[in-house]
Amino acid sequence: MNGKVISNSCIRRLPRYYRFLGELKSKGVLRISSGEFAKKTGLTASQIRQDLNCFGDFGQQGYGYNIELLHGEIGKILGLSTPKKVILIGVGNLGKAVAQHINFESMGYQLVGIFDKKESLAGQIIRGLPVRNVSGLDEFCREVNPTVAILCIPKDAAAITVNQLTGLSVKAFWNFSHYDIKVHNPDVIVENMHFGDSLMTLSYRLNNQD
Amino acid sequence: MNGKVISNSCIRRLPRYYRFLGELKSKGVLRISSGEFAKKTGLTASQIRQDLNCFGDFGQQGYGYNIELLHGEIGKILGLSTPKKVILIGVGNLGKAVAQHINFESMGYQLVGIFDKKESLAGQIIRGLPVRNVSGLDEFCREVNPTVAILCIPKDAAAITVNQLTGLSVKAFWNFSHYDIKVHNPDVIVENMHFGDSLMTLSYRLNNQD
DNA sequence: TAGATTGTTAATCGATTAACAATC
């Protein structure tokens, strides 16, 4: 840290930096200047230097940034090697796809439980884990203490589930439901994946091109 | 329109307005003031009035906003009743889930084609549509003229596919791949659904709570 | 040392909030 306030916009750029640096690293590139990096990422050199300086002096005048070092530092800032236990709730098409598709491990997440309210799904194995009935959610959380919950359930079911989980070990939600967690529960950490909002924004842009 | 420049932040709030208004409408609520609406959505009354005034005078002094009317107007602004043909490319776990899970019709989208490069998937029926081989993409686009493409393919395959499609009828991408379309092709409309970036942001917040 | 490029301050730009006159 450098004692500065980190803006939301900056935080949202960090994963992008991390992604591009990972790519450069795997290509064997050793160093990059803020100018070159700006071109690659579609941002400005000023912004990149400002962002990075919120967290430390990672560069070197006259040289630029060491890619491997910077990649590691941003990974640390993002907490990607801190273990985080995750449960997933709702095993519809989407929940199943999320369970199978996401590379949780590469970001320090560990999927430890999968739940659904449908009795008929119980026992089914997804990504090596048995689907459990939501009735066992309380007990499971008290034993295993997951800190993150992925919500792939309908809007109506979300309110109760969020309340239940915030009363247990869950501190953050990755929210695929249309329920607005923040509005009802402002202290909790929420990352929304609102597919509908995204598609509507796309629709707006299509309709208002120039 | 009201002749004003629409900020990106404003555009991203429109779907949220639309969602809440739809809910209120279905509950039979007739009117709402910017103050009440602010409380419901977690925004400020000023912001809501500013946003709406970019597009027109939808309210009435001393009364507030007519919910049904406003819902309709925002729907028009977002272009949700303008028909938009969509193709989906990549039928892995995620592509399949997106095809089956999204309510395209409610936003004016019409899923017209599903593609994958894997020969063995060809002919499989998903949401009433047969999976086609990507080799037929050119011909299909020239005949059907889809304007939106959903990318559920790996990063490496994305570059070529984006180039191919932008040379045809496709004007906008709903991007689930990790490929940065905008950086390479700035004139195209892109909505990113970067799962990884979202999970990394969540990780950051978990690690930097106060 | 000369050249390059950072770290950081100052200037600009844009978005949000506050205030209030207009008006239903």
Add this chain to the structure above:
DNA sequence: TAGATTGTTAATCGATTAACAATC
């Protein structure tokens, strides 16, 4: 008419860009 609430302007706040001295 009185009360409420918008539409809109002005004030504030924050983020981005530009500039440059520090320094490798």
